Amino acid sequence: MDRLTILIIIPVLTVLALIFSTKRKSYRVIAAIGMSIQTLYSIYLLLEYLSIRQAGNTSEMVFTRSIIWFKPWNIRYEIGVDGIAVAMILLTSIVTVSGVFVSWRIKDLPKEFFVSLLVLATGVFGFFISLDLFTMFLFYELAVIPMYLLIGIWGSGPREYAAMKLTLMLMGASALLLVGILGLYMHSPLIEGQHTFSIQAIAHSPMALSDQLFFFPFVFIGFGVLGALFPFHTWSPDGHASAPTAVSMLHAGVLMKMGGYGVFRVALYLMPEAAHEMSWFFLILAGGSIMYGAFGALRQTDLKYINAYSSVSHLALVLFALLMMDAVSWTGSVLQMISHGLITALFFALIGMIYERTHTRDVTKMGGLMKVIPFIAMMYVMVGMASLGLPGMSGFAAELTIFVGAFQHSGVLERVFTVIAVLSIVVTAVYILRVVGKMLMGPIKTESFYHMDKARWYEKTAAILLLACILGIGIFPNWLYKLIRESVEPMIKLIQ
């Protein structure tokens, strides 16, 4: 058994254990144990990875393994990770385990809930370790479809509508992606008379520019939809608003990162020339997204919508940095994916906790929460600061890196959008502080808010875990920066 397959096997075994267990109380325990093991294993994987690098292994991918699956098509189960994938895996397991803790009190169909959640997680883990476009695509779809059930069954508000919209838009995106992947396959280098789905093999001999120009938009938009690229972002706010807490966390924290990761690993890495040619167009979309998301968040009063639009803005920053195509920006972009993953996960977890106590998500109807639920409110302030880029938090490290990288480009378009992106921080500060002011400070507006339950142990566990990671990255960004930078460098070297 190789190291990476275990990342798939642990969630699958947990799912099986869930299916065969019959005690209602034991479901959440099983899910929590399974995902805790997964988190510990991810940490172990990170340490192992670091020690391998320390020992002087400089190959692009480590822990690789390639098993032939469908021989006639040369489809392989090909896995391997670099620093970026390791970081994403760690992020996924942390968000998933806190998602399980946050869902501790789920009442309706708990078994099915955890099974769906873990199937989703399995898809995400599989996606990040895949080095073969076929398996990558397979895991992508595997991660999307449980969202339908998770939002549709356990969601709130117009859940059926939101679930259907999300699923159709993401599956439509994956349809475009499929065309792109087929194109990449058909133009891939011939090895022993066979084409290949292997990302590494394609990257080392990319196809002709004319073909790249044809297939690049398919792949970029295919993944871009998942990364909530304007104007394909509309699934995301509705999906967030209707999803149950844990699902919002995974959705914004992890699932949307698959979009950024896919753009980076497939679209830009495998079709760099087309990326250079067409980056202006997508730069405009991404730049528009940054501002659109920020101003969208400004106008919302529903907590979940605010954070959903804020996610659109912050993820567009990821795509924006990726399109800059240089090592610093890419490093910043990956940092931003991780930082934003942790920050939004915590945001949505806290929103879930607040909603459970106030039964409203409308900011204007709340006030003075700091007095009754100090722990949750303090956490909210902290994560808000992280989101608007306060130094010492992960958001600062990520965004600063992105802007430093982007400012190297002296083209007019790049410069203009860099300035716009920097300005968006101001808007971010406005909508974050506005919520903090209205919801947490001031007098308590409603009688029933005087008596609220304090945060429970499982809620604290999830929140502290996430906040610790945010602070950890913020205070010691260097090791993560180095981890990512070392993996980005060979990729940049290859495509230039």
Next chain:
Amino acid sequence: MTWIDTITLMRNEWSILIIFLLLLATEILLDDRRQHQLIPLAIGLFAVHTIGSFFPGKAGELFGGMYRTNDLLHFMKAILNTAVLIILFQSYHWVKTELAPHGRAGAFYLLLFAVLSGMYFLISSGDFIMFFIGFELSTLPVAALTAFHLKEIRSTEAGIKLILLAGLASGIMLYGISLMYAVTGNLYFADFLVNTDHETLLIFGLVLFLSGLAFKISLVPFHFWAPDVYEGAPIAVTSFLSVVSKAAAVFILLILLLSVLPELSEIWKMILYILSVLTMTVGNLFALRQTNMKRFLAFSSIAQAGFILLGILASEAVGASTVVYFILIYVFTNLAAFGVVQAIKDATGKEEMVDYTGLYRTNPRLSLVMVLALFSLAGIPPMAGFFGKFFLFLAAAGKGYYTLVLIAVINVTISLYYYLLPVRAMLLRTSDAPLAHIRSGSMMRIGLILCVVGILILGMYSPLYDYILSLTNEWLQ
């Protein structure tokens, strides 16, 4: 050619004939009131027959080339057998309670096996005469089966509709064959197009001929019979029509186009391209608005046929292998869906989508089977349907049909919408008066378990696809 060859090459045909005669004799000897004893006999015999059909056979020709067979054809017949066996399991309860008391169980099985033997001859035909005999034998008894619901007027209507339209289709097809014969002067597949120019008359004949087959596969615009017939017929017959009948027709279409008419590929590829786009799109658009589960599955199976054409368009051994592979998966997937519809109909008599509201709360297992089947039809991994569709698209893209693949994947997305509708009804919604818990019989369970195992295993188990590809490679050498 010795008589031994006649038996070994035609073992499927012989074996079904023996079963047919045994059943006929038993039925005559049995008292009408004890007709239900026929059912286990029929299922048991047919199960043995199905298992037997999986052993690889011999390749060869009989009757001066009128009949031919090889490993691929044997495998196709085995697929058909598997499908029929699952249908027999799933229809057990219905036959026992609805048909046997009226002394009609025997007739049901006899007609079904007659159709199946017609399909064997259809697939194995070596000339147009045998082809036509097989075609008729595999169509006409189905009309009788369709009208098997004595009490329901819609069933009778469906039967009449089917026989009238099928007769028309046969006539047009026969006319096409005669036109082609007029040009080539030959009816044998083996040297059909030798020394012929592509005369207009030949092309005209081909178009008429293809429309006959398109009728049987229910490709748009030859699909008008399908929804009404599917809805009116008993569920066992509907699943037979939409799975077995369609599979047999696709097989013979594949065989004819790739091995008999490859010289005309420019023409039939153009025709199939248009038919494929029409079939996927129209099938999907009509499926969107269906509320009856049988009708819903009917339109979904029309749309699925459009995807299959992509594999035929890709042609050569690779394209053929994806088609056979997809059909194999399609058999298990669609029969799982029909099985659940049958189980619910058996227990409650309901088959509208509204009746399925909140089904998961009372019947989690049945709903799960249905969900798996629908996801597989929609092409969601890790269900088998994902692999089937992916390979069809891969084969088509390999021949440069990117536009067609794009249309197809957009259609897959549309189809996802309506495949999610029953999921929505069963899982997302709750009902004040959901269907009571259903305890389906052991036969139904076997049928459903077979399907579920197929859905979960067939896609991931890659040696299966390798095997099919080796068969088609051997065939087209």
